[in-house]
Structures are given as structure tokens and as C-alpha cells.
Amino acid sequence: MSFELKNNLSDVLKKRGSNSALDTSFSISAPAPKTKSKFKPSTNASASSSKGTPRHNALPTFRTPGFGKPKTRKPEPETPTSNDAIDLSLPSPSPRSKRHLETLSTNDGAVPYKRRRSGPLDDKENFSVTSGNLKGKGKAPEIDDVEITDDVHHKAPSTKANIPGLLAGQDVGSSHLTVSRPASQGHEDLTKKSAAELRGLLEFVLSAQHDNNRLIEQYRKSQDPKVDIVTLEGIGLLLTARIKAMRQTLEIKESEYHNPSLVTSPYFSDNLNSSSISTYSSETFIGSSSDRTRIASDSISDSFDDDIEELIDDPAPNSDDCYWANDDMDYEAPELSKVLDASFSAADKPLDEVLPSTEETPDHTLFANNPYYNEIMQKLKSVFRLKDFRQNQLEAMLAALAGRDVFVLMPTGGGKSLCYQLPAVCTGGSTKGVTIVVSPLLSLMTNQVDALQAKDVDVLVWNSETVDHGEVMRRLRGYPKPSLLYVSPEKIKDSGALKSIFGDLYRVGQLARFVVDEAHCISTWGQDFREAYQYLGTLRETYPDVPIMALTATANQLMVDDIMQRLKLRNCARFKQSFNRTNLNYLILDKKTKVIEDIYTFINTKHRGETGIIYCLGRDKCEKVAGQLRQKGLRAKHFHALMSVTDKEQVLQEWQSDRIQIVVATIAFGMGIDKPNVRFVIHHDLPKSLDGYYQETGRAGRDQKPADCLLFYSYRDYKVILKMINNPKNGDPSELASPEARKRQESQVKMVMQYCLNVSDCRRVQLLQFFNEKFDRRHCRQFCDNCSHGAAMIEQNLTEEAKSIIDLVQEFHHTGQLVTLDHCRSVFKGADTSVIRERGHNRLPQYGGGKHLDSELLEQLFKRLCYLEGLDEVSMQTNGGWHVYYLKPGKRAAEISSGGEEIRLFYRPRAPKLIKSSSTSTASKARKGKGTKAQK
Numbered sequence: 001m002s003f004e005l006k007n008n009l010s011d012v013l014k015k016r017g018s019n020s021a022l023d024t025s026f027s028i029s030a031p032a033p034k035t036k037s038k039f040k041p042s043t044n045a046s047a048s049s050s051k052g053t054p055r056h057n058a059l060p061t062f063r064t065p066g067f068g069k070p071k072t073r074k075p076e077p078e079t080p081t082s083n084d085a086i087d088l089s090l091p092s093p094s095p096r097s098k099r100h101l102e103t104l105s106t107n108d109g110a111v112p113y114k115r116r117r118s119g120p121l122d123d124k125e126n127f128s129v130t131s132g133n134l135k136g137k138g139k140a141p142e143i144d145d146v147e148i149t150d151d152v153h154h155k156a157p158s159t160k161a162n163i164p165g166l167l168a169g170q171d172v173g174s175s176h177l178t179v180s181r182p183a184s185q186g187h188e189d190l191t192k193k194s195a196a197e198l199r200g201l202l203e204f205v206l207s208a209q210h211d212n213n214r215l216i217e218q219y220r221k222s223q224d225p226k227v228d229i230v231t232l233e234g235i236g237l238l239l240t241a242r243i244k245a246m247r248q249t250l251e252i253k254e255s256e257y258h259n260p261s262l263v264t265s266p267y268f269s270d271n272l273n274s275s276s277i278s279t280y281s282s283e284t285f286i287g288s289s290s291d292r293t294r295i296a297s298d299s300i301s302d303s304f305d306d307d308i309e310e311l312i313d314d315p316a317p318n319s320d321d322c323y324w325a326n327d328d329m330d331y332e333a334p335e336l337s338k339v340l341d342a343s344f345s346a347a348d349k350p351l352d353e354v355l356p357s358t359e360e361t362p363d364h365t366l367f368a369n370n371p372y373y374n375e376i377m378q379k380l381k382s383v384f385r386l387k388d389f390r391q392n393q394l395e396a397m398l399a400a401l402a403g404r405d406v407f408v409l410m411p412t413g414g415g416k417s418l419c420y421q422l423p424a425v426c427t428g429g430s431t432k433g434v435t436i437v438v439s440p441l442l443s444l445m446t447n448q449v450d451a452l453q454a455k456d457v458d459v460l461v462w463n464s465e466t467v468d469h470g471e472v473m474r475r476l477r478g479y480p481k482p483s484l485l486y487v488s489p490e491k492i493k494d495s496g497a498l499k500s501i502f503g504d505l506y507r508v509g510q511l512a513r514f515v516v517d518e519a520h521c522i523s524t525w526g527q528d529f530r531e532a533y534q535y536l537g538t539l540r541e542t543y544p545d546v547p548i549m550a551l552t553a554t555a556n557q558l559m560v561d562d563i564m565q566r567l568k569l570r571n572c573a574r575f576k577q578s579f580n581r582t583n584l585n586y587l588i589l590d591k592k593t594k595v596i597e598d599i600y601t602f603i604n605t606k607h608r609g610e611t612g613i614i615y616c617l618g619r620d621k622c623e624k625v626a627g628q629l630r631q632k633g634l635r636a637k638h639f640h641a642l643m644s645v646t647d648k649e650q651v652l653q654e655w656q657s658d659r660i661q662i663v664v665a666t667i668a669f670g671m672g673i674d675k676p677n678v679r680f681v682i683h684h685d686l687p688k689s690l691d692g693y694y695q696e697t698g699r700a701g702r703d704q705k706p707a708d709c710l711l712f713y714s715y716r717d718y719k720v721i722l723k724m725i726n727n728p729k730n731g732d733p734s735e736l737a738s739p740e741a742r743k744r745q746e747s748q749v750k751m752v753m754q755y756c757l758n759v760s761d762c763r764r765v766q767l768l769q770f771f772n773e774k775f776d777r778r779h780c781r782q783f784c785d786n787c788s789h790g791a792a793m794i795e796q797n798l799t800e801e802a803k804s805i806i807d808l809v810q811e812f813h814h815t816g817q818l819v820t821l822d823h824c825r826s827v828f829k830g831a832d833t834s835v836i837r838e839r840g841h842n843r844l845p846q847y848g849g850g851k852h853l854d855s856e857l858l859e860q861l862f863k864r865l866c867y868l869e870g871l872d873e874v875s876m877q878t879n880g881g882w883h884v885y886y887l888k889p890g891k892r893a894a895e896i897s898s899g900g901e902e903i904r905l906f907y908r909p910r911a912p913k914l915i916k917s918s919s920t921s922t923a924s925k926a927r928k929g930k931g932t933k934a935q936k
Ligand SMILES: Nc1ncnc2c1ncn2[C@@H]1O[C@H](COP(=O)(O)OP(=O)(O)OP(=O)(O)O)[C@@H](O)[C@H]1O
Pocket: 386, 387, 388, 389, 390, 393, 410, 411, 412, 413, 414, 415, 416, 417, 418, 552, 553, 671, 672, 673, 674, 676, 698, 699, 702
């Protein structure tokens, strides 16, 4: 399996003739080795910490107490104290200078042995069994029952030592080796180690055992008298005992994970509970979230310290950020070019192919006789300065003015606000007085109030930020009354003064209607559920004669029913239209690369200087990403709920006025953001639900011109969200959602993951299906990644391959070997690499089992198996603060491995050329042929 980067972005850009100022440091197209250096212990221990360099830019540091310091005098050779001691005499002792393994020579030719790069504790101090001064140096040697001293002599001076971790690189012929059985058969020292440490140790000792066995094997074939078989066998016995002890201890430790007080990473245990939230590292925090204690750990880089401080300072992080450490550092092989290809080819299309030829406007002749029609038309032009209505607007207004309850389901950006704002300024409706608009977000209220005031509409707002309540009350009690009052649901629920005013207005017939904007917030089925919205269910009983209008862009049938029932709507006029946003180009990208680089490239290539939004899951992430983009020269700022009102307003204003190009935000920056020219919305992290995703992407292209919605997804994001769902907020168990709610949330994020993994169906078909809307793929007009690919899909039954992969991972797991997903994939693909050879993985029965599969398909299969819980990734943190992900069998491994599930994947064979040149693309041809429709 090749480790070359597959991305051909530079080529892509050249071919596109882009003049983008790409960051020259972006090595996406360089044939760099994958991430080899990433987990390689740095020999420069201060590389990342001393300068405060971000840890993901530096090699991880492994602390090695005593390493690099002058060696202390060697102690006297130890004399075996037990009769069990195996004493080998060597004629010519020589000093050992290396504390750790570098190379390993063997009798049968040099086989370079490199230290494994990924074991969390696979660093110098842990496996440095060296000369006799070993004791007390650095951390305790793990193979403590093997002692090697300098004055031991050997029968075979020319034999090289071949046991990694014991004699590596040493000419045993010049040493004296003493192997003594442990005085105590107990392995108490192991119990003090964390599970992560144990795994690292186990892997190493297993590797030593493997090499030792190989030597014994060689001896059996050659019967070379120079080889000291007794020693080798003795070492073998000791290693076996040690491995057994390690496994037992590990088993006990792992069973403790189900109720851990200390976890190395949120990915690590299946059942994180309150006590484990926000725990970064076993060496960093101990105890529950309420009494997080920081233990001095100077192995952690400065930048990492900053993150920790932030968590400590904030005892109740709303943030999901603690789950997102370093997530973008160890991906590789970006495939951005594909997305750019899809995106460019979509942009090549003539607009009339992408957009509906004409906006659906009402047939006015049908309504001309309606008693409210004339006033509506007059106000549309004089107050709102618009020419005509969009689909369903006029109908909804007429129903509202007739005093009916109204439910409006319109796509994002469809123009819902006008449906209630315009009737509010009409005086001839069947109900008179003030229109009360319940709105979930302060920023949304502010935007709308500002826009209405700019049109000279008499509008008031009453929410937690209203300073002069007296004035608002005076206006509501006096005359003339305002046309609209915007209130937060919390105010309606909690303010006695407001209730009293509503009561007064109701008695005098001055409550025109209640408008519940973003009505999906009342439904517990949606991600935006707001507790205070529940109270709105009482409006109908308290003010039975006042009509209610509910509006939303994000509700499927289940939620619609829920909303109607909760608001107790009656004789309701319902307006529903397609949720399809014809001008949005949906693109999904596997987040396996340096996502910031990809985002930067995407923006700079496709949307240079244009406005956009980047969504992240946590507030810290927003700040970090915005900072990284600024460093690259983009005008980006963050936005999240914990910012001060002034700061938020400032960011919003700067963005609205194009002074900044990009807002990097949490979903706090969603509903109600109505900037017409947003040309891209990027999801840096997996969204938690499809309705949320639809809502967020809905900020793009509100001027009806084409816009890109790019989503980066990863299985790890998916797991993080699952963990978040099952962890109580702020570590408070009472904040844990009910089991039903958690199940629902889990199924929501599962749907998002399925959406991302589905590379065959039109994105619109999938997305709209969520809203119970049937969509004909042909109407997508190749405006999503799946539709824009020309190549046909092939369905493959990969059940046998899947079983074999799981067997492979089980084999690794049972033998205690830590392997990454990439490594497994390489083994299964039959890659001929030194790592695979050294670890003997080329001798496994599954080696090369997937040779016949295209790399991309194989990658897809691994992803699918993770998603199906046949495989699982666990993260461990190195001393340097790095996360390393290892593969292990998932919860459903046994089931899948026994053929309990047929694994079928749709696969699009790799196109020979990812980018169509502009002269030959279908779209260009179509454009030249004026008016001819692009064919699917
Ligand atoms: N009839 C119309 N003609 C032209 N523009 C319109 C019309 N109706 C609404 N718009 C414009 O469309 C944009 C979106 O409208 P609005 O903010 O009401 O959308 P929305 O349906 O509330 O969307 P979301 O749910 O995504 O917030 C606004 O800029 C608005 O001025």
C-alpha cells in the first residue's frame, strides 16, 4: 500500500488556471511520506514545548528522565541470587552505549529494526534494557526480570543479539548476560501502570518475544553451536510469563474502564461517565470534573497547557472542545481535488441549469377578490418595496388576515418572515392590534427589528437585553400601539409584567396574533429544542381567540405533527413546499487530511474574497480555526454563544458589512442569519443532525445564486458526538438527557453519518427524504457531489472481505498488538513495507486478502466497518500530548465476522482524470450549446 498523498490539488489548480495565491507551504501535492514522523519520538525533547509551538506542528516529545545526561558509573555486576539464574559467560565484555533500540542485526543478514513510532509508551525510558547501570535510571525497566550486565560472557562472541528491547544493537559476543528469574513471581509493578501504558509495553514485549522465537527457530534449523539456545529459551520463558502478567493486569484495568475515574481520552472508554469528562490525559488530570486536579506534567507542551488552563478556568464548559484535541493532525491523504472538481464543474453550469427558470409567483387572478388582497399588495410595495410574492407567501398572509391558525413550512431563505411581518402592518384583518413574534435568538430579533425599523415599521423588542422595560410597557399600554413586539420565549414564560400586558391587550381585542418563528424549537425531535418554547403551548388556553402562526424550515412530518399538537393549532391553514434549495451545491469530504489546509485551499481557490461561514462543534475550536485562517491571511473571526453581546454584535456587523470574510461559528450562528451573498458554508466537524445541517447550510445562497456547502466528516467526529450525547453536560449527572432523548440524538447523528457515507444517492434525495419529501434525482441538475460524478456506480458484496478484516483486527487484539487503521489496511492490501515485514504481519493469513480491491474501496470498507461497529478506534495519548488511534474489534465484530451481516458497498471506480478541463466538461459544452440542458 502506498503512503503517497493522493491529493492532486496543485494539478487541479494548474489545470483550472487558477490564480489563487495558494499557501506555498501547503504540501498537499508533495509526495511527502504519510504522517510517518508524527508519532516518532522526537530526540529533541524541547521541540514543541519550549517555544510554545502548537503541538500539532511539532514532533511529539517523549520525556526521558536521564536521557542524554552523562552516564553514571556502571554498577558492579549483579550476581545471580537464585539458583534459577541462567548465567552465560561471554569472553569479551564491552560497554553499551545505547539505551534504546536503533537497529537490530541478525545472523541472516541485517534486518533494520526501528522503534515503533506509535506506541504511547514506546519511548526510550520504557524499553531501555541496557547495561548494568540500568536500575534506577529513567523509568523502571519493564522486563525487570531480565538483567543484563557487562561482565557476563558469552559462548559465541560473533553472535549478534537479536532481541529487541533486550540486546538490540549490541554485540552479545562482547557482553555478559545474566538472566535471573524474578525473586517474586508477582508483577506488582504492572498494577501501577495505566492501561495505555500497559498496552504499549505489551506490544513491545510481544515484539521481543516474536524476535526471540524467530532466533530460536533459526537455531533449530541451523543448529549453529555458537548460538546460545539456553539463554534464548530462558528469555522466552521470562517473556511469556511477563506477557501473561501484563495481559491479566490489562484485563483488570480494562474492566475498570466501565466506571473510570481516570481516562486517557474521551474516545478511550465506551462508557464515559461524569467523572471522566474533560479528562485529557492520565498524566494530566485525576479525579472527577468537580475536583479536577492538575498534576505537574512538563511533558506537555506549552500550548497544550493553555488548553488545560482553559478547562480548569471554566468549571462548566459548554464546550465540546474537550473532545476535540488534535483531531486534525493525524489525518492524511486529502481528497479535496474531487470536491473541487465537483464544485468547479457545478460552477461551470449555466445558471439556468442550476436555478429554476422562473421563481414561482402566485396567480394573482385567483386572489383578486379576496377582501385582504388589495391592502397586502399595497403594503408589499410601499412598506417592503418588493415586487411580488414568493411561493405560498400570499396564501399564508391571506389566511392569517382571515384570522386562521397558519403553519408555514418553507425552505431556508424562503421568505417566512414576510409571511407575518406584512400582515402585522395591515389594518384591515379580522384581528387587530399587536402581532407578538416569539423568536429564539437575540441576534435574530435584533436583525429583524433593525430591518423593520429601516422600513419605518413600528416595532418593539422585549428580551433579556431590553434596558428600558418601562418604555416598552408604556408603548404597549398606550396608543398608537406598535405593529409588532418581538419577545423571547423565556420572557413570555417568566415575565409577570408581560403576561399582565398580554392580558390587558387581549381584553381590549388588541392581540392580533401570536407568531412562533422557528417553531421546530418546540419539538423535542429537533436539535434546536428549547425548554421555554414548551410554555407556548399555554397560549391557546390563555388567549383562545388569538390566532397562532407557526413557521419553520426544519421539520419533518414527525416534527410538524408534534409542533401542531403542542401549540394546539386548530382549523389550521398549512402551507408546505419543497425544501429543496436548488442553488446549493452539496459536497461531502472525508476529513482525513489537514482540514485547515483543505478549507483554506477551497476558499482561496473557489471563493476568493467571498463571504462564508465555517461551522465547528465547539467554541474553542471556532477560536482556533479562525486564528489559523487569519494566520493564512484570511479575514476570519469567531462567533459563539459565550462571547459578550457586544463582541457578537461587532462580529456580526463586520461580517454583514463585508469587513470580515468568514465567520467561524458554532450553531449559535444559525437561525436568522440572513446575509444574501454567503457563497459557502463549510462544516469543519460533523453536524449533530440532518435538520441542523439543513438549517446551517441554509445560510448560504439566500440571494438565490449558487453557493457551496462543504461538509468534512469523519468516523472520529461521529464517535465524539456519541460520547457527548452520553455524557452529562458539565459533568452533572442531573443534566444527562433522558434515555429516550439520548437514543433519539444518537439516531440523528447516525443519519448524518449515513448521509456522508452514502456516495451513490443524490444528496438532495437523501436530505429531502429526511423531510419526508420525495425528490427526483434528475432535478438535482448535477448540483451535488454524488450527481456530478460522471462514472457509474458498481455495487460490490464485500462480506467475505469484511469478515477477514475483522479476523485480522481480532488477531492483533488478542495478541495485544496495537495497530492503526492505516496499518491494518496496508496489511490487508498486502503492502510490502519494512514495518509489515518486521512485525511479521506479512505472514498472517489475512495479509493481502484485499489485494484485489481498489484502495479507495478498501478505505470505504474500513470506514463502513467502523460505522457498523465491527471495528472501533480507540485513542491513546502520548506523553507529548498526541493522540494515536488504534484499531480494535468493535461491539459487533463477532456478529459481522460470523457473516451475520451482508456488507455491500456502492463504489464508483476511480476516474482516470478527476478534473474535467473547462473546454471538455459537459457543463461547458452545454453552455456553448446555449439552452441545451446538461444531461445527467
Ligand atoms: N417576496 C420576496 N421577494 C424578494 N425577496 C424576498 C421576498 N420574500 C423574502 N425575501 C427575501 O428573502 C430573504 C430570506 O427571507 P427570510 O429571512 O424571511 O427567510 P426565512 O424563510 O426566514 O429563512 P430562514 O428560515 O433560513 O431564516 C430575505 O433577504 C428577504 O428579504
